[in-house]
Amino acid sequence: MSSGSDLTARARIREAAIALFAERGVASASIRDIAQAAGVSSGLLRHHFGSKEGLRDACDEWAMSRVVQIQMRFTELGTFGPVDPEFLVLQRYLVRSLMDGSPRGMAMFTQAVEHGEQWLAGTSLQSADPRAFAAVLGAMKLGMFVMRDQLTAVLGEDAGELPGYLRMIRASVEIFTQPLLTREQADQALKALDRLVDS
Structure with missing residues (x-):
């Protein structure tokens, strides 16, 4: 995330809120805690955002x-750069929002699926159901972050912090760069699914 005293009060409040919401969840992060972390008064926070719900929005x-923006930059460059600490915090925040089961979290997942469909349309990948393809791919990728505690326990290092994060991402790249089914196995599975639909 950004650092330095040049941040506006609004930006400092937003960054503090994102960090605390990601760490504790929205319900457990109070207006007072966020204001204190941002170095402002609770009154100034309410002046800028109205309420905790307004701040969360x-x-x-x-x-x-x-x-x-960060994902688009990666797609355009076609290569990994240094891992941005801001990205890790934002990713934790978005995962926490989904885990909270809020309408906002659902709306964000829907938006992510729509971005996934747009990305898919610009590739040579084939799918009979692009919406389902993008949605399931998104859910599979998010699953790594939802199960951070379980992965951390199994890997012996925090999957949400470097170097455990890089180890997890490296494994996902290896998985996505090689087929887990032969073409024949995939065709057989798809035909079996088609028969279930038709029965």
């Missing part, structure tokens, strides 16, 4: 737009 919008 602003955080959701900011986090989603920043993650999309």
